[in-house]
Protein backbone atom coordinates (compact mmCIF):
# COMPACT_ATOMS: atom_id res chain seq x y z
CA UNK A 222 0.00 0.00 0.00
CA UNK A 223 1.13 3.51 -0.69
CA UNK A 224 0.50 6.39 1.66
CA UNK A 225 -0.85 9.72 0.46
CA UNK A 226 2.63 11.06 1.10
CA UNK A 227 4.11 8.45 -1.26
CA UNK A 228 1.52 9.32 -3.91
CA UNK A 229 2.22 13.02 -3.56
CA UNK A 230 5.89 12.30 -4.03
CA UNK A 231 5.33 10.03 -7.01
CA UNK A 232 3.42 12.80 -8.79
CA UNK A 233 6.51 14.99 -8.69
CA UNK A 234 8.77 12.36 -10.22
CA UNK A 235 9.50 11.39 -13.76
CA UNK A 236 8.06 7.99 -14.64
CA UNK A 237 8.67 5.14 -15.09
CA UNK A 238 10.66 4.20 -12.01
CA UNK A 239 11.15 1.33 -9.60
CA UNK A 240 10.06 2.30 -6.13
CA UNK A 241 11.72 0.41 -3.27
CA UNK A 242 10.14 0.21 0.17
CA UNK A 243 13.30 -0.26 2.23
CA UNK A 244 11.41 -0.61 5.52
CA UNK A 245 9.50 -3.56 4.09
CA UNK A 246 12.75 -5.05 2.80
CA UNK A 247 14.27 -4.68 6.24
CA UNK A 248 11.29 -6.35 7.92
CA UNK A 249 11.32 -9.21 5.43
CA UNK A 250 15.03 -9.83 5.94
CA UNK A 251 14.62 -9.72 9.72
CA UNK A 252 11.72 -12.19 9.57
CA UNK A 253 13.77 -14.60 7.48
CA UNK A 254 16.87 -14.25 9.63
CA UNK A 255 15.04 -14.93 12.87
CA UNK A 256 13.14 -17.89 11.41
CA UNK A 257 16.39 -19.41 10.09
CA UNK A 258 18.16 -18.87 13.38
CA UNK A 259 15.77 -21.17 15.23
CA UNK A 260 17.37 -24.16 13.46
CA UNK A 261 20.77 -22.60 12.82
CA UNK A 262 20.08 -22.66 9.07
CA UNK A 263 22.40 -20.64 6.82
CA UNK A 264 20.92 -18.30 4.22
CA UNK A 265 22.73 -17.17 1.09
CA UNK A 266 20.90 -14.50 -0.87
CA UNK A 267 20.52 -15.32 -4.57
CA UNK A 268 21.96 -12.13 -5.99
CA UNK A 269 20.48 -12.52 -9.43
CA UNK A 270 17.02 -11.69 -8.05
CA UNK A 271 18.10 -8.12 -7.40
CA UNK A 272 21.58 -6.64 -7.30
CA UNK A 273 20.62 -3.05 -6.64
CA UNK A 274 23.36 -1.61 -4.43
CA UNK A 275 21.07 -0.37 -1.64
CA UNK A 276 19.27 -3.70 -1.58
CA UNK A 277 22.52 -5.65 -1.40
CA UNK A 278 23.82 -3.48 1.41
CA UNK A 279 20.75 -4.25 3.51
CA UNK A 280 21.13 -7.95 2.80
CA UNK A 281 24.80 -7.93 3.74
CA UNK A 282 23.98 -6.07 6.95
CA UNK A 283 21.52 -8.87 7.82
CA UNK A 284 24.44 -11.29 7.77
CA UNK A 285 23.33 -13.40 4.82
CA UNK A 286 25.85 -14.84 2.40
CA UNK A 287 25.77 -14.41 -1.38
CA UNK A 288 24.71 -17.04 -3.90
CA UNK A 289 26.21 -16.02 -7.24
CA UNK A 290 25.60 -17.31 -10.75
CA UNK A 291 28.27 -15.37 -12.64
CA UNK A 292 31.77 -14.01 -12.18
CA UNK A 293 30.29 -10.54 -12.15
CA UNK A 294 28.15 -11.43 -9.17
CA UNK A 295 31.07 -13.06 -7.33
CA UNK A 296 33.19 -9.95 -7.88
CA UNK A 297 30.35 -7.67 -6.80
CA UNK A 298 29.72 -9.66 -3.62
CA UNK A 299 33.41 -9.49 -2.68
CA UNK A 300 33.62 -5.81 -3.58
CA UNK A 301 30.61 -5.03 -1.37
CA UNK A 302 32.26 -6.79 1.54
CA UNK A 303 30.31 -10.03 1.75
CA UNK A 304 32.43 -12.51 3.74
CA UNK A 305 34.27 -14.69 1.19
CA UNK A 306 33.43 -17.68 3.38
CA UNK A 307 29.79 -16.97 2.62
CA UNK A 308 30.09 -16.61 -1.15
CA UNK A 309 29.03 -19.55 -3.31
CA UNK A 310 29.22 -19.79 -7.08
CA UNK A 311 26.62 -21.81 -9.01
CA UNK A 312 25.81 -21.90 -12.70
CA UNK A 313 25.76 -24.38 -15.51
CA UNK A 314 28.33 -22.55 -17.64
CA UNK A 315 31.18 -21.08 -15.59
CA UNK A 316 33.93 -19.77 -17.86
CA UNK A 317 37.62 -20.37 -17.12
CA UNK A 318 38.07 -16.70 -16.32
CA UNK A 319 35.16 -16.73 -13.90
CA UNK A 320 36.52 -19.82 -12.17
CA UNK A 321 40.03 -18.34 -11.90
CA UNK A 322 38.71 -15.10 -10.42
CA UNK A 323 36.62 -17.00 -7.90
CA UNK A 324 39.68 -19.11 -6.97
CA UNK A 325 41.64 -15.90 -6.42
CA UNK A 326 38.88 -14.70 -4.09
CA UNK A 327 39.01 -18.00 -2.13
CA UNK A 328 35.23 -18.26 -2.11
CA UNK A 329 33.44 -20.73 0.13
CA UNK A 330 32.27 -23.12 -2.55
CA UNK A 331 31.67 -23.87 -6.21
CA UNK A 332 28.36 -25.58 -6.87
CA UNK A 333 29.42 -27.82 -9.73
CA UNK A 334 26.95 -28.79 -12.43
CA UNK A 335 28.79 -31.40 -14.51
CA UNK A 336 31.59 -33.99 -14.32
CA UNK A 337 33.50 -32.09 -16.99
CA UNK A 338 33.33 -28.94 -14.87
CA UNK A 339 34.88 -30.84 -11.93
CA UNK A 340 37.89 -31.58 -14.13
CA UNK A 341 38.20 -27.98 -15.29
CA UNK A 342 38.04 -26.53 -11.77
CA UNK A 343 40.54 -29.14 -10.58
CA UNK A 344 43.00 -28.18 -13.35
CA UNK A 345 42.62 -24.45 -12.79
CA UNK A 346 43.04 -24.87 -9.02
CA UNK A 347 46.12 -27.05 -9.56
CA UNK A 348 47.60 -24.31 -11.70
CA UNK A 349 47.23 -21.88 -8.83
CA UNK A 350 48.42 -24.38 -6.23
CA UNK A 351 45.03 -24.22 -4.53
CA UNK A 352 42.32 -26.58 -3.41
CA UNK A 353 38.81 -25.58 -4.48
CA UNK A 354 35.87 -26.43 -2.28
CA UNK A 355 33.08 -27.96 -4.30
CA UNK A 356 29.52 -29.13 -3.82
CA UNK A 357 27.80 -31.27 -6.42
CA UNK A 358 24.59 -29.88 -7.82
CA UNK A 359 22.34 -32.87 -8.26
CA UNK A 360 19.26 -32.87 -10.42
CA UNK A 361 16.83 -34.69 -8.10
CA UNK A 362 14.01 -35.04 -10.63
CA UNK A 363 11.51 -33.38 -8.30
CA UNK A 364 8.66 -31.51 -9.95
CA UNK A 365 8.41 -28.00 -8.53
CA UNK A 366 4.86 -27.59 -9.89
CA UNK A 367 5.67 -24.11 -11.07
CA UNK A 368 5.78 -22.50 -14.52
CA UNK A 369 7.71 -24.76 -16.91
CA UNK A 370 10.06 -21.90 -17.84
CA UNK A 371 11.24 -21.62 -14.22
CA UNK A 372 11.43 -25.32 -13.38
CA UNK A 373 15.01 -26.53 -13.00
CA UNK A 374 14.98 -29.89 -11.21
CA UNK A 375 13.55 -32.32 -13.76
CA UNK A 376 15.44 -34.83 -15.88
CA UNK A 377 14.90 -32.73 -18.99
CA UNK A 378 16.46 -29.60 -17.48
CA UNK A 379 20.02 -28.49 -18.22
CA UNK A 380 20.90 -27.94 -14.56
CA UNK A 381 22.88 -30.21 -12.27
CA UNK A 382 24.26 -33.74 -12.48
CA UNK A 383 21.74 -36.49 -13.12
CA UNK A 384 21.46 -39.37 -10.68
CA UNK A 385 22.62 -41.91 -13.25
CA UNK A 386 25.94 -40.04 -13.58
CA UNK A 387 26.70 -40.00 -9.84
CA UNK A 388 28.90 -43.09 -9.89
CA UNK A 389 31.17 -41.46 -12.47
CA UNK A 390 31.00 -38.24 -10.50
CA UNK A 391 32.14 -39.97 -7.30
CA UNK A 392 35.03 -41.55 -9.25
CA UNK A 393 36.05 -38.17 -10.58
CA UNK A 394 35.94 -36.60 -7.11
CA UNK A 395 38.33 -39.28 -5.83
CA UNK A 396 40.77 -38.52 -8.65
CA UNK A 397 40.78 -34.72 -8.25
CA UNK A 398 43.51 -33.78 -5.75
CA UNK A 399 42.75 -30.09 -6.01
CA UNK A 400 39.11 -30.37 -5.05
CA UNK A 401 37.68 -30.65 -1.57
CA UNK A 402 34.21 -32.15 -1.71
CA UNK A 403 32.05 -30.52 0.94
CA UNK A 404 28.46 -31.27 0.09
CA UNK A 405 25.48 -31.62 -2.18
CA UNK A 406 23.39 -28.89 -3.73
CA UNK A 407 19.88 -28.72 -5.15
CA UNK A 408 17.73 -26.01 -6.66
CA UNK A 409 14.53 -27.25 -8.23
CA UNK A 410 12.85 -24.09 -9.46
CA UNK A 411 11.39 -20.75 -8.61
CA UNK A 412 8.09 -19.28 -7.39
CA UNK A 413 7.24 -22.48 -5.53
CA UNK A 414 4.11 -21.95 -3.48
CA UNK A 415 3.19 -25.54 -2.71
CA UNK A 416 5.35 -26.43 0.29
CA UNK A 417 4.75 -30.16 -0.26
CA UNK A 418 7.24 -29.84 -3.10
CA UNK A 419 9.92 -29.23 -0.50
CA UNK A 420 8.94 -32.38 1.41
CA UNK A 421 9.62 -34.34 -1.77
CA UNK A 422 12.92 -32.55 -2.14
CA UNK A 423 13.93 -33.44 1.45
CA UNK A 424 13.26 -37.12 0.77
CA UNK A 425 15.53 -37.01 -2.26
CA UNK A 426 18.25 -35.07 -0.43
CA UNK A 427 18.26 -37.69 2.32
CA UNK A 428 18.66 -40.43 -0.28
CA UNK A 429 21.55 -38.71 -2.05
CA UNK A 430 23.34 -37.87 1.21
CA UNK A 431 23.14 -41.52 2.21
CA UNK A 432 24.37 -42.58 -1.23
CA UNK A 433 27.53 -40.48 -0.83
CA UNK A 434 28.09 -41.55 2.78
CA UNK A 435 27.82 -45.20 1.78
CA UNK A 436 30.72 -44.57 -0.59
CA UNK A 437 32.91 -43.04 2.08
CA UNK A 438 32.27 -39.34 1.43
CA UNK A 439 31.69 -36.88 4.24
CA UNK A 440 28.85 -34.46 3.59
CA UNK A 441 29.38 -31.25 5.48
CA UNK A 442 26.84 -29.10 3.66
CA UNK A 443 23.30 -29.85 2.54
CA UNK A 444 22.38 -26.97 0.25
CA UNK A 445 18.70 -27.10 -0.64
CA UNK A 446 18.64 -24.01 -2.86
CA UNK A 447 15.84 -21.47 -2.96
CA UNK A 448 12.66 -21.00 -4.90
CA UNK A 449 10.21 -20.04 -2.18
CA UNK A 450 7.42 -18.12 -3.90
CA UNK A 451 5.56 -14.95 -3.02
CA UNK A 452 1.89 -14.09 -3.34
CA UNK A 453 1.68 -11.96 -6.46
CA UNK A 454 -2.09 -11.68 -6.06
CA UNK A 455 -1.83 -10.11 -2.61
CA UNK A 456 1.15 -7.77 -2.65
CA UNK A 457 0.02 -6.15 0.57
CA UNK A 458 0.31 -9.43 2.48
CA UNK A 459 3.95 -8.90 1.98
CA UNK A 460 6.13 -11.10 4.17
CA UNK A 461 6.34 -14.79 3.18
CA UNK A 462 5.87 -17.43 5.87
CA UNK A 463 9.52 -18.25 6.42
CA UNK A 464 8.72 -20.19 9.59
CA UNK A 465 6.48 -22.65 7.74
CA UNK A 466 9.13 -23.00 5.04
CA UNK A 467 12.03 -23.73 7.40
CA UNK A 468 9.85 -26.02 9.52
CA UNK A 469 9.44 -28.36 6.54
CA UNK A 470 13.20 -28.80 6.26
CA UNK A 471 13.58 -29.17 10.00
CA UNK A 472 10.97 -31.90 9.99
CA UNK A 473 11.88 -33.82 6.85
CA UNK A 474 15.60 -33.40 6.36
CA UNK A 475 17.90 -35.85 8.13
CA UNK A 476 20.68 -33.63 9.36
CA UNK A 477 23.75 -35.34 10.84
CA UNK A 478 25.63 -33.74 13.73
CA UNK A 479 28.04 -31.08 12.42
CA UNK A 480 26.20 -30.90 9.12
CA UNK A 481 25.14 -27.47 7.92
CA UNK A 482 21.93 -26.75 6.04
CA UNK A 483 22.18 -23.96 3.47
CA UNK A 484 19.44 -22.07 1.65
CA UNK A 485 19.59 -19.79 -1.37
CA UNK A 486 16.59 -17.51 -1.27
CA UNK A 487 16.08 -14.77 -3.83
CA UNK A 488 12.53 -13.83 -4.71
CA UNK A 489 11.07 -14.44 -1.24
CA UNK A 490 13.43 -11.85 0.26
CA UNK A 491 13.07 -9.03 -2.25
CA UNK A 492 9.97 -9.67 -4.36
CA UNK A 493 7.43 -7.60 -2.46
CA UNK A 494 9.58 -4.59 -1.59
CA UNK A 495 9.25 -2.89 -4.95
CA UNK A 496 6.66 -1.66 -7.45
CA UNK A 497 7.16 -0.33 -10.93
CA UNK A 498 5.46 3.06 -11.11
CA UNK A 499 4.36 4.18 -14.53
CA UNK A 500 2.10 6.78 -16.16
CA UNK A 501 -0.70 6.19 -18.60
CA UNK A 502 0.27 7.68 -21.95
CA UNK A 503 -2.84 6.78 -23.89
CA UNK A 504 -6.17 5.04 -23.49
CA UNK A 505 -7.54 3.32 -26.55
CA UNK A 506 -11.12 2.16 -26.34
CA UNK A 507 -12.02 -0.33 -28.99
CA UNK A 508 -14.99 -2.50 -29.82
CA UNK A 509 -13.43 -5.69 -28.57
CA UNK A 510 -10.65 -4.39 -26.36
CA UNK A 511 -9.69 -1.40 -24.30
CA UNK A 512 -6.00 -0.67 -24.03
CA UNK A 513 -4.03 1.28 -21.49
CA UNK A 514 -0.65 2.22 -22.93
CA UNK A 515 1.97 2.87 -20.27
CA UNK A 516 5.29 4.64 -20.40
CA UNK A 517 6.84 1.46 -18.93
CA UNK A 518 7.25 -1.65 -21.03
CA UNK A 519 9.01 -4.97 -21.20
CA UNK A 520 12.28 -3.03 -21.25
CA UNK A 521 11.64 -2.08 -17.62
CA UNK A 522 9.87 -5.28 -16.51
CA UNK A 523 10.39 -8.35 -18.63
CA UNK A 524 8.75 -11.09 -16.55
CA UNK A 525 5.29 -10.95 -18.17
CA UNK A 526 6.79 -11.10 -21.67
CA UNK A 527 9.36 -13.72 -20.70
CA UNK A 528 7.18 -16.21 -18.84
CA UNK A 529 3.65 -14.87 -18.73
CA UNK A 530 4.22 -13.79 -15.14
CA UNK A 531 1.32 -12.24 -13.29
CA UNK A 532 1.73 -8.90 -11.53
CA UNK A 533 -1.11 -7.11 -9.81
CA UNK A 534 -1.82 -3.76 -11.43
CA UNK A 535 -3.32 -0.82 -9.53
CA UNK A 536 -4.39 2.63 -10.60
CA UNK A 537 -2.93 4.69 -7.76
CA UNK A 538 -3.68 8.20 -8.97
CA UNK A 539 -4.46 10.54 -6.11
CA UNK A 540 -7.91 11.34 -7.43
CA UNK A 541 -8.58 7.66 -8.07
CA UNK A 542 -10.60 5.44 -5.83
CA UNK A 543 -7.46 3.57 -4.80
CA UNK A 544 -7.58 4.87 -1.26
CA UNK A 545 -11.31 4.74 -0.69
CA UNK A 546 -13.60 1.89 0.26
CA UNK A 547 -15.65 2.38 -2.84
CA UNK A 548 -14.00 0.57 -5.71
CA UNK A 549 -15.89 0.83 -8.93
CA UNK A 550 -14.03 -1.64 -11.11
CA UNK A 551 -16.04 -1.46 -14.23
CA UNK A 552 -13.68 -1.45 -17.18
CA UNK A 553 -11.43 -4.21 -18.45
CA UNK A 554 -8.19 -3.14 -20.04
CA UNK A 555 -5.23 -4.78 -21.64
CA UNK A 556 -2.35 -2.99 -19.97
CA UNK A 557 0.51 -2.71 -22.43
CA UNK A 558 3.85 -0.98 -22.88
CA UNK A 559 5.21 1.15 -25.71
CA UNK A 560 7.71 -1.39 -27.08
CA UNK A 561 7.34 -2.72 -30.60
CA UNK A 562 6.62 -6.31 -29.57
CA UNK A 563 3.23 -7.93 -29.15
CA UNK A 564 4.38 -9.66 -25.96
CA UNK A 565 4.93 -6.23 -24.42
CA UNK A 566 1.84 -6.65 -22.28
CA UNK A 567 1.57 -6.51 -18.47
CA UNK A 568 -1.90 -7.94 -18.18
CA UNK A 569 -4.93 -8.81 -20.24
CA UNK A 570 -8.51 -7.98 -19.28
CA UNK A 571 -7.37 -6.25 -16.11
CA UNK A 572 -10.30 -4.85 -14.18
CA UNK A 573 -9.65 -1.26 -13.25
CA UNK A 574 -11.64 1.85 -12.58
CA UNK A 575 -12.05 4.12 -15.57
CA UNK A 576 -8.54 5.24 -16.39
CA UNK A 577 -7.28 8.43 -18.01
CA UNK A 578 -4.17 9.75 -19.63
CA UNK A 579 -1.75 10.82 -16.91
CA UNK A 580 -2.98 8.39 -14.24
CA UNK A 581 -0.31 6.67 -12.18
CA UNK A 582 -0.23 2.90 -12.44
CA UNK A 583 1.62 0.66 -10.00
CA UNK A 584 2.75 -2.76 -11.15
CA UNK A 585 3.23 -4.57 -7.89
CA UNK A 586 5.69 -7.13 -6.51
CA UNK A 587 8.51 -6.24 -8.87
CA UNK A 588 11.43 -6.52 -6.44
CA UNK A 589 12.64 -9.84 -7.82
CA UNK A 590 13.77 -10.25 -11.44
CA UNK A 591 12.49 -6.76 -12.24
CA UNK A 592 15.03 -3.95 -12.32
CA UNK A 593 17.85 -6.47 -12.89
CA UNK A 594 16.30 -7.74 -16.11
CA UNK A 595 15.75 -4.27 -17.58
CA UNK A 596 17.23 -3.70 -21.01
CA UNK A 597 17.94 -0.82 -23.37
CA UNK A 598 16.01 -2.41 -26.25
CA UNK A 599 14.56 0.23 -28.58
CA UNK A 600 17.31 2.46 -27.20
CA UNK A 601 15.23 3.18 -24.14
CA UNK A 602 16.77 5.06 -21.25
CA UNK A 603 17.99 3.10 -18.23
CA UNK A 604 15.16 2.80 -15.74
CA UNK A 605 15.07 5.16 -12.75
CA UNK A 606 15.04 3.99 -9.17
CA UNK A 607 13.46 5.70 -6.18
CA UNK A 608 13.77 4.65 -2.53
CA UNK A 609 11.42 5.17 0.37
CA UNK A 610 12.52 7.95 2.63
CA UNK A 611 14.00 7.68 6.08
CA UNK A 612 15.97 4.47 5.61
Ligand SMILES: *Cc1c(COP(=O)(O)O)cnc(C)c1O
Pocket residue numbers: 267269270288290311312408410411412446447448449485486487488489589
Ligand atom coordinates in the same frame (compact mmCIF):
# COMPACT_ATOMS: atom_id res chain seq x y z
C1 LIG B 1 17.92 -18.40 -9.08
C2 LIG B 1 18.55 -19.29 -8.11
C3 LIG B 1 18.17 -19.25 -6.77
C4 LIG B 1 17.09 -18.34 -6.24
O1 LIG B 1 15.82 -18.61 -6.72
P1 LIG B 1 14.55 -17.84 -6.12
O2 LIG B 1 13.41 -18.44 -6.80
O3 LIG B 1 14.71 -16.38 -6.44
O4 LIG B 1 14.54 -18.07 -4.64
C5 LIG B 1 18.83 -20.08 -5.89
N1 LIG B 1 19.80 -20.92 -6.30
C6 LIG B 1 20.20 -20.98 -7.59
C7 LIG B 1 21.28 -21.91 -7.97
C8 LIG B 1 19.59 -20.17 -8.53
O5 LIG B 1 19.96 -20.26 -9.80
